[in-house]
Amino acid sequence: MARYIIQSMDTGRFLAPTGDGGVDWFRSLRDADGGVINDPDQIGQLLADHCDFDTQAIVIDLDRLGTANGYAPI
Template sequence: MPRYVIQSAATGRFLTADPEGGEPMWVSLLQQAGGGVTDDRERVAQLMADYCEPEDFPQVVDLDRLGTANDYT
């Protein structure tokens, strides 16, 4: 099952859930993005629609693809 995270191509930050239970927020380190990792493509699409601006240039990263033959090039 894939694990997706949303990353801003403009800033390099990751969209994640606020640990205090608030709105999603951008963090700079992948290790802080645990609350933003999901296997639900519909949730990813909804998060992008609700919390990403076009200037963020949001991209979806499949964490299970990293370091494999199918890695992003």
């Protein structure tokens, strides 16, 4: 199962579901309860509903970090 997080390159905040069924931007993954999203379709919907060009949102696949297929520095 893939594990993704969404982060704003503009603010550094993480977009994640809240405990009450909403969605919010969090300063830390701890406050976002990890912020991990498993469903690629949900990622697409969150990006469409809560991000614009200025947000500069990126999707990070946590299972790629630290592997041969990891991310190059930005």
